[in-house]
Amino acid sequence: MNAKTAKFLIIRFSAFGDVVQTLSVPSAIKQTYPDAEIHWVTRKDMAPLLKGHPNIDRVWEFDRKAGLGGLINLTMQMRRENFTHIYDAHNNMRSRVISWVLRPLGFLGVGAHFIRRSIRRWKRFLLFRFRINTFEMPFSGQRDLLEPLLPWGISKTPPAAPQLFLSEESYKKAQEILQDYNGCVALAPSAAHFLKRWPKEYWKELILLYPDQKFVLLGGPEDSFIEDIRDVAPERVMNLAGKCSLPVSAGVVAQSATLITNDTWLLHAAEQLGKKAIALMGPAPFGFPSRSSTKIMEIELPCRPCSKHGQGPCVNKEKFHQCLVDITPKQIAAELRNILDRQP
Known part of the structure; x- marks a missing residue:
């Protein structure tokens, strides 16, 4: 694939802290794919935190009041973008709906390169139930959001601040x-x-x-x-x-x-x-x-x-x-x- 034609979609709807930490992802992508175009779909009330970021080319806003129909309609609009890479950094039902619509043949390996961030339920079960910690230490929210992208050659080391750009x-x-x-x-x-x-x-x-x-x-x-x-x-x-x-x-x-x-x-x-x-x-x-x-x-x-x-x-x-x-x-x-x- 030609890195100059790479087009990324980041999926992260909420919550405030998670969205702010995920702001490191666009810059980390640009370090590996400097000519890439990067889009992000998020909840409407989170969008103001993203819009000033120099490495985000477009923010897609989802209004929760629009429901499932509104989410599908928004996703159908995004289909026209022909994303080459999709990163589901949220891993919830809404993010799965988007990935299913954008990659209808994804189960056959057809469509955009795709990574879904694991919730690591088994590791969490061991930690909270049996006090067995198998997580990388020290804990780091930003590193955990970047680590899934290693297969695309993207570093898990957070890029330098600032990554929040206010108007x-x-x-x-x-x-x-x-x-x-x-x-x-x-x-x-x-x-x-x-x-x-x-x-x-x-x-x-x-x-x-x-x-x-x-x-x-x-x-x-x-x-x-x-x-x-x-x-x-x-x-x-x-x-x-x-x-x-x-x-x-x-x-x-x-x-x-x-x-x-x-x-x-x-x-x-x-x-x-x-x-x-x-x-x-x-x-x-x-x-x-x-x-x-x-x-x-x-x-x-x-x-x-x-x-x-x-x-x-x-x-x-x-x-x-x-x-x-x-x-x-x-x-x-x-x-x-x-x-x-x-x-x-």
Whole structure:
């Protein structure tokens, strides 16, 4: 095959953190196929995170409200593109529908080159049920997304940051929000599941350990508990939870001194922006940071990791939530000082 005519389709619909980590894939493809054309199909609400990427030629947006009929209609439009390579980086029913429509004779080996990312159910079963870890260590979300592409000669080493490219408008809105908060530290106290969250009182204590530092709090509209954290020092802590779009939230991270975060999508946004971050890693293994710019804070315990997404239950018989409870605010404050002291 002529590399100059290669045309790739990446399939990844969600979730926020997975999509942001997958942003390394287009650049990794370009390292091996510099003249390739790269398309990506994703959920409509994820599309703003992709559109500024210089190595993505077209973003196909799927609206969940359109249902199966809308998905098939979108896929029929994509058939006209005659993709030479299809990477199913999601491996769910929607991604399978797309691959079936685009490669109707794929079971005969006819059609585009095709790779589907394995969910590795057997390895997960061994890990969570019997504590037998057969995964490559250390865990790395980006590496795991790139590794399936080795048969196409694509490296599993994540390309250098930045891999998240925000619009000028997103940066401008973030600047307007932070006009009185120059040099602030961004905090992301939320996470999809409770067991992935550093205790709320610890965030308060961390803020009090830095009486002269301004902070911004990031999260979603459902994270009402974040207002309690702000109340510890409202004169120098701003709560942006639920008040910013995804790109603007990432823009706030980009213009902050650093980010301190649970295992959430903002961690991966910081990595893909090339920002230093402190990551509080608890029960889940598959969203681990992939870059040296991130300082990983974790407690080595025989019960970790205990679940795919940190959904629980906590299996530690000695101390509930020990994986995050034993990471103290003073430890994080010391790491934050190391970062701030190295900045101009």
